[in-house]
Amino acid sequence: MDLGLALALAGVALAVLLGGMGSAWGVAIAGEAGAGVLTEDPDKFGRLLVMIALPGTQGFYGFLGGFYIMMKIGLLTGAVPISPLAGLGLLFAALPVGMTGLISGIQQGKASAAGIGLIAKRPEEMGKAIIIPAMVETYAVIGLLATILMVSGIVL
Amino acid sequence: MSVVEMEKVNIVSLKSHKDAVLKCLKDCELVEMQSIKEVESETISAQELGKYEFDLAEIKSALSFLEEIMQKKKSFIEGFIPPKEEISEDDLINTAKTFNLSAALDQIKGLETRLSNLKNLENELHSELAKLLPWKKLDTPLDTLTPTPHTNLALGSIKNKHFASLKAELDKISPAAIIDTINTTKESTYLLFVFLKEDSKLWLDTLSKWEFIPADLPHSPKTPVAEISHVHDLLAKTKLETDEVLLEAKNLGQELTKLKYMYDFILDKKLTLETQQKLTDTNYAFVISGWIRKRDLDKLKNKLNQVTNEFDVLAVAPAKGETAPVALKNAKIFSPFELITMIYGAPNAKEFDPSVVLSFFFALFFGICLGDFFYGIILSLVSIYFLKKYKLPKGGQELFELLLLGGIVASVVGILTGSYLGFTPADLPSAVLPIKNFLTSIQIIDPIKNPLTMLVFSLALGVIQILFGIILQMIERIRAKQYISAILDDGLWLFFLSSLVYLIVASALSLTSAGVATYMSIGGAAALVLTQGRHKKGIIQKFLSGLLSLYKVSGYMGDTLSYSRLLALGMSSTIIASVINILGGMVRTVPVLGIVLMIVILIVGHFFNILIATLSAFVHSTRLQMVEFFSKFYEGGGKEFRPFKREAEYTRLK
Numbered sequence: 027m028d029l030g031l032a033l034a035l036a037g038v039a040l041a042v043l044l045g046g047m048g049s050a051w052g053v054a055i056a057g058e059a060g061a062g063v064l065t066e067d068p069d070k071f072g073r074l075l076v077m078i079a080l081p082g083t084q085g086f087y088g089f090l091g092g093f094y095i096m097m098k099i100g101l102l103t104g105a106v107p108i109s110p111l112a113g114l115g116l117l118f119a120a121l122p123v124g125m126t127g128l129i130s131g132i133q134q135g136k137a138s139a140a141g142i143g144l145i146a147k148r149p150e151e152m153g154k155a156i157i158i159p160a161m162v163e164t165y166a167v168i169g170l171l172a173t174i175l176m177v178s179g180i181v182l
Numbered sequence: 183m184s185v186v187e188m189e190k191v192n193i194v195s196l197k198s199h200k201d202a203v204l205k206c207l208k209d210c211e212l213v214e215m216q217s218i219k220e221v222e223s224e225t226i227s228a229q230e231l232g233k234y235e236f237d238l239a240e241i242k243s244a245l246s247f248l249e250e251i252m253q254k255k256k257s258f259i260e261g262f263i264p265p266k267e268e269i270s271e272d273d274l275i276n277t278a279k280t281f282n283l284s285a286a287l288d289q290i291k292g293l294e295t296r297l298s299n300l301k302n303l304e305n306e307l308h309s310e311l312a313k314l315l316p317w318k319k320l321d322t323p324l325d326t327l328t329p330t331p332h333t334n335l336a337l338g339s340i341k342n343k344h345f346a347s348l349k350a351e352l353d354k355i356s357p358a359a360i361i362d363t364i365n366t367t368k369e370s371t372y373l374l375f376v377f378l379k380e381d382s383k384l385w386l387d388t389l390s391k392w393e394f395i396p397a398d399l400p401h402s403p404k405t406p407v408a409e410i411s412h413v414h415d416l417l418a419k420t421k422l423e424t425d426e427v428l429l430e431a432k433n434l435g436q437e438l439t440k441l442k443y444m445y446d447f448i449l450d451k452k453l454t455l456e457t458q459q460k461l462t463d464t465n466y467a468f469v470i471s472g473w474i475r476k477r478d479l480d481k482l483k484n485k486l487n488q489v490t491n492e493f494d495v496l497a498v499a500p501a502k503g504e505t506a507p508v509a510l511k512n513a514k515i516f517s518p519f520e521l522i523t524m525i526y527g528a529p530n531a532k533e534f535d536p537s538v539v540l541s542f543f544f545a546l547f548f549g550i551c552l553g554d555f556f557y558g559i560i561l562s563l564v565s566i567y568f569l570k571k572y573k574l575p576k577g578g579q580e581l582f583e584l585l586l587l588g589g590i591v592a593s594v595v596g597i598l599t600g601s602y603l604g605f606t607p608a609d610l611p612s613a614v615l616p617i618k619n620f621l622t623s624i625q626i627i628d629p630i631k632n633p634l635t636m637l638v639f640s641l642a643l644g645v646i647q648i649l650f651g652i653i654l655q656m657i658e659r660i661r662a663k664q665y666i667s668a669i670l671d672d673g674l675w676l677f678f679l680s681s682l683v684y685l686i687v688a689s690a691l692s693l694t695s696a697g698v699a700t701y702m703s704i705g706g707a708a709a710l711v712l713t714q715g716r717h718k719k720g721i722i723q724k725f726l727s728g729l730l731s732l733y734k735v736s737g738y739m740g741d742t743l744s745y746s747r748l749l750a751l752g753m754s755s756t757i758i759a760s761v762i763n764i765l766g767g768m769v770r771t772v773p774v775l776g777i778v779l780m781i782v783i784l785i786v787g788h789f790f791n792i793l794i795a796t797l798s799a800f801v802h803s804t805r806l807q808m809v810e811f812f813s814k815f816y817e818g819g820g821k822e823f824r825p826f827k828r829e830a831e832y833t834r835l836k
Contacts, residue, residue: 071258072258076797079794079797080797082794083794083798086754086758086794087750089758090753090754090757090758094757153804154525156801156804157801157804157805157808160801160802160805161805161809163801163802164744164747167747167750167802168747168750171746171747171749174633174750174753175633175634175637
């Protein structure tokens with residue numbers, strides 16, 4: 027294995043790790059709030075599950091970004107040689123999805139928890155409660171987009 | 183594109199027909215009632231209302247107790263769509279008449295109390311047992327363990343690690359004392375001490391120094407072993423009785439249904455009572471004030487005619503500042519999109535219903551985000567299943583109709599982008615060459631290979647929707663006869679933004695007309711600087727404020743970039759689908775179990791991906807409508823029309 031490949035793999039790892047961490051954290055925040063509401067009203071489980079799942083997408087975006095890099099370097103199909111600089115480029119390209127995923131995952135968890143409070147009191151307003159955390163997710167989507175564009179722009 | 187025209191009406195009839203008229207209004211679900219503020223309304227007995235509320239709470243708690251006993255688990259779907267039993271109104275009333283509510287409630291409450299007493303008893307016995315067990319080997323009746331004239335006695339435990347030190351110290355105080363080790367567990371040693379009364383103080387001080395815990399044993403003529411078996415007997419009895427109570431409660435299963443009927447019956451009575459508060463009475467007549475859809479007016483009169491002919495429905499002018507509640511009515515294909523409008527908020531009195539104008543965009547965006555042929559088909563089929571199988575409330579029905587439409591669009595998008603459960607037409611074996619060639623020929627773009635093209639397409643959709651939003655604002659202002667702001671605000675911005683877009687396109691494609699576009703943009707900008715500050719005082723303020731207004735361009739740019747999520751979400755669902763396929767392919771090489779594992783991974787993986795992708799697609803398409811599109815022309819803030827109707831939690835009338 028050469029340095030270029032190792033750097034690219036570090037990029038894959040970062041994208042998946044950071045996104046997954048953000049989601050795990052965010053889902054936990056929302057989950058704690060949701061479990062609290064469930065003690066009062068177990069019937070709301072289905073509605074709350076949607077809210078708790080909302081911060082879960084960053085993990086997917088991170089994985090997706092990582093996978094996109096894996097496809098780029100042909101890790102699963104037969105690796106192409108990568109220059110160290112291109113590898114470094116791929117590492118940098120992984121950062122947008124990783125970092126935005128980490129931070130927005132946590133913050134979306136908080137917004138979701140607040141939305142859960144809204145559903146606890148006014149279950150009929152579920153539509154609005156879903157939209158508010160989705161505002162936070164925008165920036166993870168943009169991070170993912172930046173990563174994809176950067177990766178597809180890198181010449182190996 | 184329509185908000186239904188509403189009419190304010192006063193319905194007048196004789197007091198003797200009051201109940202019948204109210205029932206008629208409740209059944210036909212046409213009128214939203216209002217209390218007439220200026221007139222003192224009929225005071226209803228708060229006591230009666232309180233009684234209903236009390237009953238409802240009692241029934242609710244009895245129901246939750248019974249359901250817990252019967253272990254009626256609600257399925258996941260039932261959590262969203264509570265099942266309702268169908269019953270005819272006569273049956274409901276008959277049940278309510280014959281059912282002895284207070285007796286049933288008393289019986290259930292009695293069982294509940296007995297059960298909780300038994301639970302407490304059981305807990306007590308268990309803690310008693312825990313106290314006794316370490317003393318099992320003490321072969322003396324417990325009540326003989328009392329001080330004699332000269333000796334004192336102590337029973338208790340200390341931690342094992344302190345035992346040696348304690349013993350050494352006690353030996354020093356009085357070597358003649360008895361220290362009997364009854365039992366040793368992993369942590370503690372259980373001891374019986376007998377010592378002289380004169381040493382008592384010193385002895386007890388030493389004991390407490392080494393954290394001696396005195397035993398708390400019952401004063402009984404039995405030995406610990408006998409006492410333990412006695413407690414076991416009691417426990418067995420308690421268990422028996424608990425089972426009896428549980429069985430009795432389970433036998434009340436039939437009451438469960440009846441209690442639900444009663445709940446809805448009382449809820450209905452409460453609602454009727456509350457509604458009466460909104461009526462105005464004279465000596466012989468009463469007045470109901472409310473809103474009705476204008477086209478329903480005749481229908482209402484017909485319905486009332488079936489009850490009595492001594493009534494009148496008068497259309498009245500709404501009071502100053504009073505706005506009509508909003509009901510939407512659209513063609514069948516567009517009506518599901520009212521859901522999006524209503525989530526944001528009903529249109530206010532001056533606005534039109536945006537459901538139709540957002541419908542195309544919403545469906546398209548949803549389709550792009552989900553973006554797979556088979557995912558779209560599956561989602562549509564699931565939606566059809568839900569629409570057929572369950573009687574959904576209005577919102578739920580609209581939601582599944584939306585998913586149905588979105589699924590269809592998604593499958594079309596899937597064909598155009600060549601995504602079939604994560605596979606592309608290129609993945610097909612050459613054995614089916616004609617199909618492969620056909621699918622490849624109708625595929626117009628591969629977003630994974632050409633993300634840039636797809637990005638430009640997404641942003642172009644954004645530009646179209648934003649400009650469309652500005653046009654709608656313009657139309658609205660023209661309808662409101664605000665010609666100046668329609669031309670100077672919306673018109674100029676429309677001109678400026680479209681020339682900017684033209685400029686970008688022209689320079690990207692190096693068209694010769696780029697120069698023209700530049701002049702157009704500069705002209706548009708200049709016009710904006712000159713006009714946007716027109717409300718300010720003084721020439722300098724006007725100019726500065728006009729200049730500042732150009733900053734709004736960055737807002738429009740941000741809005742446009744926001745549409746890039748269409749590409750990202752579409753790719754994410756497709757790529758995750760293909761990852762699932764790759765994983766499935768990997769485990770297939772596992773000997774023997776490979777094929778099973780592959781099937782499990784494929785089914786679970788794709789199921790999960792459809793769920794996540796659908797959620798994202800719905801949420802983000804909605805968001806694009808609300809944040810990027812509505813902000814251009816729509817305010818909302820109207821009050822939804824809620825006609826007076828029966829409310830029930832468990833039943834539905836046939």
